[in-house]
Amino acid sequence: MHRRHQYDEFRGFAAARGPALSRVAFMLTGDHQAAEDLLQEALVKTAVRWHRVQSGGDPEAYVRKVMVNQLRSWLRRRRYAEIPLDAVADRQGGTDVAHQTALRVTLARALASLPPRQRAVLFLRYYEDLTESATAEQLGCSVGTVKRHAHDALATLRRAGPGLLESLKPSEVWP
Amino acid sequence: MNDQTMIPYRELDAEARNYVDPERVIALAKRRRSAAAAVAVVPVVLAGLVGAVVVLGPGAAHTPSVPAGEGARPSAATEAGALRPPGRSTALPAGPVGRAAYAYTPCRDACDGVFVVLTDGRQFVLPAPADGGPPVHSITMSRDGRWLGYQSHGRYMVRSLTDVRVHAVKSAATDAVFPVAWSSDSGRLLLQRTDSDTNAAYTVLEVGSGLATQLTAPAGTKAFGILPDGTVLFRNENSTGPVVAWSTSAGQTVTIDVTAQLDGESVRSVNLAPDNQSVYVVAARSVEGQDSRELTAVIHADFTGKVLGRYEIPKMDLENQFCDVLGPTADGFALSCRNGSGSMTTLLAVSAAGPQPGIKISAQDWPNHPELAEIVIPG
The missing domain is CATH 1.10.1740 (Rna Polymerase Sigma Factor; Chain: A)
Structure with missing residues (x-):
């Protein structure tokens, strides 16, 4: 060619x-x-x-x-900044767009703080909707490792902002 | 967590911008292609490589000789210890080629290859599957440089570099195989058959005969070393306290206390020394505000608990210096240190004689994130 x-x-x-x-x-x-x-x-x-x-x-x-x-x-190569627990601003009332945006920014920062492998597991399991077995196969690890990474990742996201995931309103266009 | 609560996570993709610049990508691709195709224009840095071999030599009895082989050429840049790209990217051929001194990948994500550098300075790239080279973390070399191990198409290959022997270690489909340690006589390789932290399963490969023995770590422990007679050492995987303890597959237990040697630090890792009678304990201090630990010192202690020395890890004038453990050398310990501003990775040997910088992978020769280079040393 x-x-x-x-x-x-x-x-x-x-x-x-x-x-x-x-x-x-x-x-x-x-x-x-x-x-x-x-x-x-x-x-x-x-x-x-x-x-x-x-x-x-x-x-x-x-x-x-x-x-x-x-x-x-990248697993061993990056350093990760901790996310301040006060990063999620107190709700000033209402579910306005600005507040939703702030929450998403906080969620993105929390996501960025995760080790790469945990982010990869979250992506494959909850964005690509792969099964645990398929995720393990893609990552070249065991199913147990996938479970552990998913658990640790979600625990970190919860620590970064208690209720963060739950506090965001689902999009109206989400099926 | 149910599917509904993950919706905010999924919707984060709306925050993404368009990061694609096709022209820039094409320009980089063209440059990479031309670099790979170039005929030997850039000479190998002989002195830099020899320096690295001397620093990293696995012991007088096993130190590879450093002849001025046909692939090694002098260079004007030798005084800096700078590692330069090979003039051409030559795949590692089958059969005997000579002993390995070290391996490296010069930038992010294998950079189109993991290079193996022989004791005579010649460099070869390992065979790469379609989606990139073998993970650099899967690369291992025996202490005498005669054996090379790497992942290849779902198997772990251990091949001799001085004759035609090749061993293939297979594992279950969902398992990965990673090297843990070599025995000091280069006769046995300890492999971990899963990357799960629980129920870690191991294979001991006797490279001379090809005999493989399976074993499982005691609950809560991970293997960190193997003796020449095949005895495997296990220690508590989460222990960071000053009392360092380990057990062996032969039933022996060893405990040493390095409390007096720690200065507000925690124990990061324990590594068996080549003499098989002492260990190197890596100490680290938490970095304020970051989920990370800065390595600060290496404590050398024998199996009786007697401390033989504490070697400080010096600051190397690197901004945001961050060091990884590479492993024991003949008379000390090797680290890979990089700066956070994205311009360099430096090999650092620490011993009673003081710190000695080894090879350096810098932005001058490797423009693509040299701070993310990886170096693998024998053993």
Whole structure:
């Protein structure tokens, strides 16, 4: 395949699926800068191997898998800031948009504070809706480890903001 | 937690921006391709590598010799100990190639490869599956540099670098296999067959014969070392107190107290020394405001509890320095230290002679997050 043609196709893919992949990257990191780094590195790897990836039939799935794998390799490498327990502002009354936004920001910060593997488990179990077995298979670990990571992650989110998850109103468009 | 309460988590994706810049990605991809294809333009840093081998040598009896092999060339940058990319990315060939000095991945997520550096300075990249190279944490080398272990397609491969022997360790589908430690004589490799912290199962591989023996850690313990006769050492996995205790698969128990050597620190890890009669206890202090611990000192103590030395981990003029344990060397301990501003990873050997910086992976030669480089040393 001609190199220019190769990158033209990749460019089209990246532009079309960029927003969806960006959402995945943010859910895996909880942080805009980290999400950008994670996604960019995954896309570079994809671009380098574009012919082979494309022949696999699902480049988007490939990029998502690379991002999850990258999280695994970050396991020992990152330091994590603790989230102040007072980060969740007291409700001043009502369920206005500003309050909901503040809660989401706090939830994102709490998510970013989790170790990468816990974020990966949350993503696969509760965003991708994979079973524990499928999650374990993707992460190359045991089902028990998946359970432990999910438990620890949710416990951390609860510590960061008691009732944080429950206090957010479900979106009206959520099925 | 029921599905309903996870809705706020799912809806966090609405906070995402669009992080994709196709032109930047393509530019980086082109640069990476051209770097991989370049013919030997950048010489290997002989002195830097030799320095690393000398620092990391696994003991006089087992220290690999350091001949000026055909792949090693002098470099103008040797005085800094800087590790530079290989001129070309050559896959590790089958069969005998020579002993390994260390392995590394120079930046985030394997950076298109995990490199194995031989004692003569030649570098080879390990075979990479489609979604990236083998996890660097799965890489291991025997103390004498003769054996290399790595994950490959669901199996753990242990191959000789000096002859044609290869062992493959299989595990259950949901298990991962990771190396724990080598015996000091390089005859046995201790592998953990699951990454679960409970019911940890282990395999002891005798590399000479290929014989594999399975064992399970006592409840609440994890293995941290293996003796040349195959005896495995277990210690309480959550213990951070000053009384360090461990048991062996042969029924022996050992307890040492390092209270007097600690200065408000907790015990981070315990590592068997190559003499098989002493341990290195890594001390750490909690970092205020962060869910992290800063390594501060390494305490050397023999099995009778006698403290042989406390070696401070020096600040290396790295902003937000953070060090990881690599393991014991011939006469001390090796650490991998990086700075938080994203420009460098440095190998640091600590011994009674004082701290000695080894190889350095910096932004000058490795622009893609060198602070996330990983180094693996023999043993």
